[in-house]
Amino acid sequence: MNHINEALKHAEEEKKTRSMMSSGKLRSTLEEIKTEGNKAFSSQKLDEAIESFTKGIEVYKDNQEVVKLEKCTDLTKIAISLFTNRALCYSKQRRDANVIADTTYVIENLSRKNVKAYYR
Numbered sequence: 001m002n003h004i005n006e007a008l009k010h011a012e013e014e015k016k017t018r019s020m021m022s023s024g025k026l027r028s029t030l031e032e033i034k035t036e037g038n039k040a041f042s043s044q045k046l047d048e049a050i051e052s053f054t055k056g057i058e059v060y061k062d063n064q065e066v067v068k069l070e071k072c073t074d075l076t077k078i079a080i081s082l083f084t085n086r087a088l089c090y091s092k093q094r095r096d097a098n099v100i101a102d103t104t105y106v107i108e109n110l111s112r113k114n115v116k117a118y119y120r
Contacts, residue, residue, distance in 0.1 A: 086098075
């Protein structure tokens with residue numbers, strides 16, 4: 001029985017690994033999504049910008065194992081930008097609870113020293 005549980009655990013880990021992106025692919029995907037969001041923000045399309053930043057945050061969270069395994073600080077920096085940029089959009093829409101949620105996440109999970117997270 002122990003052998004079966006071990007095999008199931010191994011299969012689950014393998015499936016998880018296959019579904020994760022490589023760090024290079026993750027980096028380019030997050031940068032592309034961040035650029036989309038920034039363009040929408042520059043055009044005052046706040047809902048569209050929020051949607052882009054949210055998509056990037058979801059991709060980042062789905063691939064956190066890659067970040068941890070490869071110690072990719074540059075990916076963490078991109079994630080911080082996604083969260084703080086979305087917080088700025090929320091701030092312009094007066095959605096204060098969302099601003100607090102995003103900036104708190106950055107401070108508690110990504111960077112305790114991020115000035116933008118404290119400022120927003």
